[in-house]
Amino acid sequence: MLIISEEDVLKNYSMKQCIEDVERAFALSKRSEIVIPFRTLMHQGEDGAHTLYMPSFVPEINYSAVKIASIFPGNEEYNIPRIQSTIVLSESKTGQHVANIAASALTMLRTGAISGVATKHMAREDARTLSVIGCGVQSFGQILAIMEVRDIDKIYLYNRTKNKAFDLKEKVTKQYPNWNGEILIVDSANDAVSKADIIVSSTSANTPVFSGEYVNAGTHINAIGSCEPTKQEYDVETLKKANKVIVDTLEGAKGEAGGLVIPNEKGEWSIENIYSELADIVVGEKVGRENKEEITLLDSVGVGFLDTVCAASIYESF
Amino acid sequence: MLIISEEDVLKNYSMKQCIEDVERAFALSKRSEIVIPFRTLMHQGEDGAHTLYMPSFVPEINYSAVKIASIFPGNEEYNIPRIQSTIVLSESKTGQHVANIAASALTMLRTGAISGVATKHMAREDARTLSVIGCGVQSFGQILAIMEVRDIDKIYLYNRTKNKAFDLKEKVTKQYPNWNGEILIVDSANDAVSKADIIVSSTSANTPVFSGEYVNAGTHINAIGSCEPTKQEYDVETLKKANKVIVDTLEGAKGEAGGLVIPNEKGEWSIENIYSELADIVVGEKVGRENKEEITLLDSVGVGFLDTVCAASIYESF
Incomplete structure (x- = not known):
């Protein structure tokens, strides 16, 4: 042993x-x-x-x-x-x-890696700005993963308790001593969202922390915070704007992804609209991003x- | 860790x-x-x-x-x-x-200890002979436990493959260099049973390996081999002769103790006849052995x- x-x-x-x-x-x-x-x-x-x-x-x-x-x-x-x-x-x-x-x-690394794999296949090749909503432990792994698959030159951090954003900035800065990019801490989640090519939403929020109104065309979103069917960290407008919604597994998503389950139950959006599982895109059974305008969203609850x-x-x- | x-x-x-x-x-x-x-x-x-x-x-x-x-x-x-x-x-x-x-x-020690606790409360104080049916890994733990709670001076070992009985004899002999007792290997399970004050039945048999006919008055039996509802290592006569049948837990016994479940299903004996859980005897809610003539039986399937x-x-x- x-x-x-x-x-x-x-x-x-x-x-x-x-x-x-x-x-x-x-x-x-x-x-x-x-x-x-x-x-x-x-x-x-x-x-x-x-x-x-x-x-x-x-x-x-x-x-x-x-x-x-x-x-x-x-x-x-x-x-x-x-x-x-x-x-x-x-x-x-x-x-x-x-x-x-x-x-x-x-767990932090593999949760990051799920977003890394999704981002690799779904984000624009020229994506340069990353906005991170929620600056807890998992967000560090998310940043590591996305830095691995895209040439990020600007990271926006938002956290309700601002100190945690500063802590994460320090940690990321230490991790990449030779990186020429910039990390900025912002005061509003919607502000961060409006600046992003790639969004990471990693909060334990029960109700949406940003509005789809601010999501730009061409954005890829990794939502990893809500792993309970009663929690919803992005709003239904985000979901409706997304051209492709993917999940790590359909079974997990239907059981635990509040962001999808709640709008489905309310009749605001149908879970049948899920485009594919991430695995389908990895093996090429489904195509990832098809143009620069698509909004894509991964809702990940993890899989054992x-x-x-x-x-x-x-x-x-x- | x-x-x-x-x-x-x-x-x-x-x-x-x-x-x-x-x-x-x-x-x-x-x-x-x-x-x-x-x-x-x-x-x-x-x-x-x-x-x-x-x-x-x-x-x-x-x-x-x-x-x-x-x-x-x-x-x-x-x-x-x-x-x-x-x-x-x-x-x-x-x-x-x-x-x-x-x-x-x-596992070997605690499975032995269950029988040790039962034997302490249920076997005759003057029990001196122990017969062990089945000489696998668990039987060593059974012997350790019973040697701890009674002054055993003779151990009879029976195993279908005789070599395993010799191996166990060697192991026990090594364990107790100063012990004056004797270990005898016998050719039939019923022979072992007929000589015992305390019986350990520890086999993976699907059908009974000994007959209640040979069980003497005053014997205590620890049956630990059958942990599946379809396996039965002692026969219904043993069960009927037993004045007190105890189990580690009623829930476990009803789910896994084939020796009790099979006769109950066949209508040969009723699971309602179980005298008590071992815990009841440990805390004194139920009395253990009451006289020198009682036959007592523990059917143990273990408990997490x-x-x-x-x-x-x-x-x-x-």
């Missing part, structure tokens, strides 16, 4: 590699069976503390894994991260458990088998 | 401690809530390979854990154990994952929260 810490993951596993792995994982999900049992939720406290057990098995790479994610809202009080996650990786020829991988950095593929890649790098 | 290997468990965790922990665990299951979500089964191959994810949360001790058990029938070909199991232990104030514990030795309690105890010993 190999123990791989958060530091090990960050040191050994690049965003470039992670994007390759995620793209490969989506491709193999199209051509072979992947086993994803229902996840188990175990309640652990009156404050909503709970643990999720999310197993998946990818026969083609001969690994299975279970991600164990404990969400403890009370942790903020102790200055301990709210989400504690770890992955047990098992090889699937003999069922031997080969690694225990701390999974916060992995990516963790298995990324965990296996990390393990094999040791 | 602390990694605890099989060797660490065997070195640091005694059967004496394990019996104490299991007894304490049963007691606290009576006085406080324990959370046991449904276990998840993930199929992993045409030969029946599969992985079980078994989480449980014991609020009173502030730990949760998930046992991951991969059962790979094809492993025998590679001389790798058929069952690969590991436990991730998490403390439940902040959800932090604190240890990964190899779980074969732990014991793993959590034992894992926590092992972790805290480091």
Whole structure:
């Protein structure tokens, strides 16, 4: 049993590699069976503390894994991260458990990589400005991923609590010492949106944080914040303006993507309008962007088998 | 994250401690809530390979854990154990994952300890002979446990493949260099049964391996082999002769104890005849053995929260 810490993951596993792995994982999900049992939720406290057990098995790479994610809202009080996650990786020829991988950095990287893959296929080739709404942990991974697939020269950051935007700016600046681009912190989400070729929306908002009114033609949007059917971080106007709405998996989107589920339930927009799963675009079954004017939107809630593929890649790098 | 290997468990965790922990665990299951979500089964191959994810949360001790058990029938070909199991232990104030514990030795010890606790309360104080039907890995743990709670001076071993009985004899002999008792290998399960004050039945048999006809008055039986509702290792006569039938949990027994479920379904015996759960006897809500003549039977299929309690105890010993 190999123990791989958060530091090990960050040191050994690049965003470039992670994007390759995620793209490969989506491709193999199209051509072979992947086993994803229902996840188990175990309640652990009156404050909503709970643990999720999310197993998946990818026969083609001969690994299975279970991600164990404990969400403890009370942790903020102790200055301990709210989400504690770890992955047990098992090889699937003999069922031997080969690694225990701390999974916060992995999750941040693979969540970024999903947007990276979508952006690679859906954003304009000449996209140069990136606007990030919400400056939490995940947004750093989003920026790493998008910097990998497009030549970004300007990043706009918006966060309700401005300090977090400054913190993220500092982190990104440190990450790219030789980069000539500029990072600007703005006061309104709509302002950020109006300046963007690529938008990342990564908030835990219950109601829309920006309006479709401000989305320009030719924009690609990665919405990754809302992973609950009752949360909606972009409005229905954004959805209606989008020429192509894609999702990581239809099943996940229908169960968890509030941005799509809520307008569908209200009859404002139909979930049947989803253009495709990201995997279809990766393998070329569906075309990505077709012209400079299209507005494209990825609503991503994540999908467990990516963790298995990324965990296996990390393990094999040791 | 602390990694605890099989060797660490065997070195640091005694059967004496394990019996104490299991007894304490049963007691606290009576006085406080324990959370046991449904276990998840993930199929992993045409030969029946599969992985079980078994989480449980014991609020009173502030730990949760998930046992991951991969059962790979094809492993025998590679001389790798058929069952690969590991436990991730998490403390439940902040959800932090604190240890990964190899779980074969732990499972063997705690399965033994269940029988140890039952034997302590149910076997005659003057029980001296132990007969073990089936000499696989679990039987070693059964012997360790029963040696802990009774002064055994004779052990009869029966196994269909005799070599395994000799292997177990050697292992037990090594374990107790100063013991004055005797270990005898016998040719028939019924012969072993007829000589016993305490019986351990630990086989993977689909149909009964011994007959109740040979069970003497005053015997205590620990039947731990059949953990599937379609397997029956002791016959209905044994069941009918038993004055007290106890189980680790009613829920587990009704779902998995073939020895009880099959006769119940056939109308040969009623599951309503179960005398009590082991926990009731541990806390004194029900009386154990009442005289020298009673035949008592524990049918144990195991219960997940014991793993959590034992894992926590092992972790805290480091």
